Amino acid sequence: MGTYLLGRMLGGLATLICVSALAFFATALAPGNPAAVLLGNMATPERVEAVTRQMGLDQPLPTRYLIWLRETVQGNLGTSNLSFKPVNDLLMTALPPTLQLAFSSLIIAVVIALPIGLLLAQNERRWWSRPVSALITVGISVPGFWVGLLLIITFSVWLKLLPSAGYVPLSRGVWGNFRSMILPVLTLTIYLVPPLVRFVRMTALEVLREGYVDTARAKGVKPSAILMRHVAPNTMITTVTYIGLQLGVLISGAIVIEVIFSIPGLGRLGMNAVLNRDYPVIQGVVLVAACGYVLVNLLIDLAYVLIDPRVRTQ
Structure with missing residues (x-):
């Protein structure tokens, strides 16, 4: 087990190094001079050259990367242009809304999708299974931003029950924070649930065809007991893997929803940085997102150890 976790940690470290290099060189090689963008209307050749030297942009790219990597390891991601x-400071301000949105939606989506997917697999031949499966397919096809706009029109414009945009931190009140996050969390949850339900259903159907399930049926074990004792635990192993692979979808969906609902999170911060060519912020957002991705995958690998006894023997 120790070797298994150590290998995953080394793989995560290698991933972070690769992502840091890609983030730095992609922004460094982007067209346009950050010094000229920073000066704006006051840009002259002399001023641009002076600011370029001040920002260290006149040095070779490998040297700039090593300097940036050294500062990053020390916890200094630079200053916004x-x-x-x-x-x-910008990342620490933007991180709480993103974490609240992403993890609240993911937890709710898992709690909803797991029982629905298991029940659909167990009752595959029931009359209501096909309509529900068709509804799940339609849900997969619906883009998240469209769901968000529909919720805004319904609950903010027509019913006037919830705010259409903005974010209230927890420090300013639990109720205000709850009201400001209902629609964003609901939108991202609706976006995550259909594909997760379909995956759980397909995995559970494969488990239901296994020989040990047939043996349990032959012994007279109740269907509900088979579902809880045999199907659900074995479905969780592959479902945990799927959730880890869906982190990219979760991050991209959170970015879109933050823009729609004007949530000052990492997605909105990164979007504004891209539009304004604020390269230090772009690099910081990408690096934080990569760290979150690696950390969650390490937690998923740890969950393997708890769920699957075979991993503990590695």
Whole structure:
């Protein structure tokens, strides 16, 4: 087990190094001079050259990357070219809304999708199984931003029950924070549930065809007991893998929803940084997202150890 976890940790570290290099060189090689963008209307050749030297942009790319990597390891991600604030402060301000949105939606989606997928697999031949499966297929085809706009029109414009945009931090009140996050969390949950239900259903159907399930049926074990004792635990192993692979979808969906609902999270921060060519912020957002991805995958690998006894023997 120790070798298994150590291998996963080394793989995560290698991933972070590769992502850091890609983030740095992709922004460094992008067209346009950050010094000229920073100066704006006051840009002259002399001023651009002076700011370029001040920002260290006149040095070779490998040297700039090593300097940036050294500062990053020390916890210094630089200063924003747009707001002149430390990137660390901007990320710490934007991180809580994103974490709340992403993890609240993921937890709710898992709680909803698991029982629905298991019940659909167990009752595959019931008359209501096909309509529900068709509804799940339609849900997969619906884009998340469209769901968000429908919810805004329904609950904010017509019913006037919930705010259409904005974010209230927890420090300013639990109720205000709850009201501001209902629609974003609901939108992302609706976006995540259909594919997860379909995956759980397909995995559970494969488990139901296994020989040990037939043996349990022959012994007279109740269908509900078979579902809970045999199908659900074996379905969880592959479902945990699927959830880890869906983290990219979760991050991209959170970015879109943050823009729609004007949530000051990492997605909106990164979007504004891209539009304004604020390269230090872009690099910081990408690196934080990669760290989150690696960390969650390490937690999933740890969950394997708890769920699957075979992993503990490795």
